[in-house]
Amino acid sequence: KPKWKHHTITYMIAKYTPDMKREDVEKSFQTALKMWSDATPLKFIKVNHGKADIVLSFARRTHGDFFPFDGPRGVLAHAFQPGEGMGGDVHFDEDETWTAGSQGYSLFAVAAHELGHSLGLTHSRDPSAIMYPNYRYRSSTQYSLSKDDVLGIQTLYG
Ligand SMILES: CC(C)C[C@H](C(=O)NO)C(=O)N[C@@H](CC(N)=O)C(=O)NCc1cccc(N)c1
Numbered sequence: 001k002p003k004w005k006h007h008t009i010t011y012m013i014a015k016y017t018p019d020m021k022r023e024d025v026e027k028s029f030q031t032a033l034k035m036w037s038d039a040t041p042l043k044f045i046k047v048n049h050g051k052a053d054i055v056l057s058f059a060r061r062t063h064g065d066f067f068p069f070d071g072p073r074g075v076l077a078h079a080f081q082p083g084e085g086m087g088g089d090v091h092f093d094e095d096e097t098w099t100a101g102s103q104g105y106s107l108f109a110v111a112a113h114e115l116g117h118s119l120g121l122t123h124s125r126d127p128s129a130i131m132y133p134n135y136r137y138r139s140s141t142q143y144s145l146s147k148d149d150v151l152g153i154q155t156l157y158g
Pocket residue numbers: 073074075076077078079109110111113114117129130131132133134135136
């Protein structure tokens with residue numbers, strides 16, 4: 001199972017969404033990353049240019065990989081498992097409405113799920129897990145990883 005060999009992982013926001021304020025995009029990613037770093041020895045460092053392990057961006061339809069997005073709804077985002085180049089990167093479908101509130105899709109909730117993939121996790125059958133395949137709105141305040149998520153991530157980086 002692919003995983004990051006180093007425990008300090010860099011991330012970069014290559015493109016923002018016009019749906020949200022920049023600081024809300026950054027806060028959504030920061031909160032999602034903190035959930036995973038709280039359950040592991042991993043540390044996440046934001047870099048603003050150059051190389052990064054995890055590159056986060058928004059795109060619609062065909063966008064330079066073999067996984068074109070599908071317009072509104074359906075696929076919301078995808079992430080590549082740990083590795084060189086595109087490994088770890090996350091793409092969010094710009095044809096969705098991204099939000100820090102509750103109208104549209106919660107960028108925090110989707111980022112938390114996608115970053116699980118970026119760290120090496122696959123989908124879970126546990127409906128309470130963030131790695132469950134289907135989206136469920138979660139506000140970033142009263143939200144934590146399920147036992148299944150913690151078990152999964154600690155198997156990789158425990
Ligand atoms: C086959 C994959 C490319 C599907 C894609 C996904 O799982 N990305 O990680 C995806 O966007 N799945 C949707 C399925 C759906 N529209 O309900 C999803 O919401 N995944 C993100 C998500 C967000 C928050 C929580 C959970 N459990 C899942």
